[in-house]
Amino acid sequence: xxxxxxxxxxxxxxxxxxxxxxxxxxxxxxxxxxxxxxxxxxxxxxxxxxxxxxxxxxxxxxxxxxxxxxxxxxxxxxxxxxxxxxxxxxxxxxxxxxxxxxxxxxxxxxxxxxxxxxxxxxxxxxxxxxxxxxxxxxxxxxxxxxxxxxxxxxxxxxxxxxxxxxxxxxxxxxxxxxxxxxxxxxxxxxxxxxxxxxxxxxxxxxxxxxxxxxxxxxxxxxxxxxxxxxxxxxxxxxxxxxx
Ligand code: DX5
Ligand code: ZN
Numbered sequence: 581x582x583x584x585x586x587x588x589x590x591x592x593x594x595x596x597x598x599x600x601x602x603x604x605x606x607x608x609x610x611x612x613x614x615x616x617x618x619x620x621x622x623x624x625x626x627x628x629x630x631x632x633x634x635x636x637x638x639x640x641x642x643x644x645x646x647x648x649x650x651x652x653x654x655x656x657x658x659x660x661x662x663x664x665x666x667x668x669x670x671x672x673x674x675x676x677x678x679x680x681x682x683x684x685x686x687x688x689x690x691x692x693x694x695x696x697x698x699x700x701x702x703x704x705x706x707x708x709x710x711x712x713x714x715x716x717x718x719x720x721x722x723x724x725x726x727x728x729x730x731x732x733x734x735x736x737x738x739x740x741x742x743x744x745x746x747x748x749x750x751x752x753x754x755x756x757x758x759x760x761x762x763x764x765x766x767x768x769x770x771x772x773x774x775x776x777x778x779x780x781x782x783x784x785x786x787x788x789x790x791x792x793x794x795x796x797x798x799x800x801x802x803x804x805x806x807x808x809x810x811x812x813x814x815x816x817x818x819x820x821x822x823x
Contacts, residue, residue: 588820589615596800603643612809616647623654627727634667641668665692673697714757724779729800733780738792745793748773783819
C-alpha cells in the first residue's frame with residue numbers, strides 16, 4: 581500500500597536522563613528541539629523496575645512547556661489516571677496486558693481531556709488492535725520488552741507497526757481515532773493516526789520504523805546519552821525522514 585509522507589515526532593525518554601536533575605533534563609530536551617517528552621512510570625510489578633510517580637511528573641511539568649507523554653507500565657492503570665492528569669500529563673498510555681478494563685480506562689483518560697494511548701508488548705498479539713483503534717489516540721508498539729532503557733531493538737515488531745498502519749489506511753482512521761466517512765480533500769487535512777515505537781531506537785533503525793508506519797519515535801539512550809542533544813535530535817529527525 582502506498583504510504584503518505586508523515587511528519588515524524590521525536591519524544592526523548594527521560595528514563596535515560598540524570599534522575600538527580602529531572603527538571604534540568606526536561607529543559608534540556610525542550611531546548612534541543614524535542615516535540616514531546618516521554619515519561620516512563622514503572623511499578624516494580626508489571627515490569628521488574630521502579631521509576632517515578634506523579635510528584636516527579638508534576639516537578640517536570642513545572643520545568644517545561646513540552647507535551648508530556650506519560651507511559652504507564654503499571655497494573656491497575658485506571659486507579660492512577662487522576663493523579664497523573666493533575667500532575668500535568670498531556671497523554672497517558674497504558675498496557676493492554678496490565679488491565680481487563682481497557683475500554684473503561686481509555687474512555688476515562690479521554691474524559692479527563694487528555695489523549696489516550698494503548699501499548700502492546702513485543703509478544704502480545706495485535707488481534708485486539710482493530711477493536712480499539714477508534715477508541716484511542718495512539719497505539720504504542722514496544723520495540724523492547726518494557727522495564728529498562730538501553731535494550732536491543734526487536735526487529736520483528738516492525739510487522740506489527742505495518743499491520744497497524746495498514747489497518748488505519750484501510751479503515752480510513754486518522755488522528756484521534758476519527759474515521760473519515762469520505763475521501764474529500766478537507767478530510768485528508770486531518771493528520772494521520774499516531775503510531776508510537778519505543779525501545780532501542782537510534783538513527784540507524786528509525787527509518788525502518790517510519791517506513792513501516794510509525795510517526796512518533798521514543799528514544800532514551802540514543803538522545804540523552806549523546807554528546808550533543810540538539811544534534812542527536814536533528815540526526816534522528818533527518819534519518820527518520822529519509823535524508
Ligand atoms: C522501556 C521504556 C522506554 C525506554 C527507552 O521500558 O518504555 O521508554 O526509556 O529507552 P531506550 O531508547 O534507551 O531503549
Ligand atoms: Zn516508554
